[in-house]
Amino acid sequence: MKRIFLPVIIMLFACVVISAYARTGGGKRPGAFPDVPRIEKEELKSLLGNPDVIILDVRPKEQYLLSDKKIAGALHEDPEAVSSWAGKYSKDKRLVIY
DSSP states (O other): OHHHHHHHHHHHHHHHHTHHHHHTTOOOOOSSOTTSOOOOHHHHHHHTTOTTEEEEEOSOHHHHHHOSOOOTTOEEOOTTOHHHHTTSSOTTSEEEEO
């Protein structure tokens, strides 16, 4: 049950913190969580380096460490410890979670 519960919490958290994006007509595409706003690669590239944007990599630690594909400037957070980091980011910032 823990393996199902944490991804759901992460997705709900993502939905809440980037809801402003959805209210401004953010893109959506079908999938397991159709109500969660999505961002296209090109738009994300244009946001890199923007101090009002925080990019969070929430892949499991092992996957994160072994991957050679990381977004420059992204911060890694443990997906199994959402409660320890969920409130530390300003609500005035735009969070992009992947």
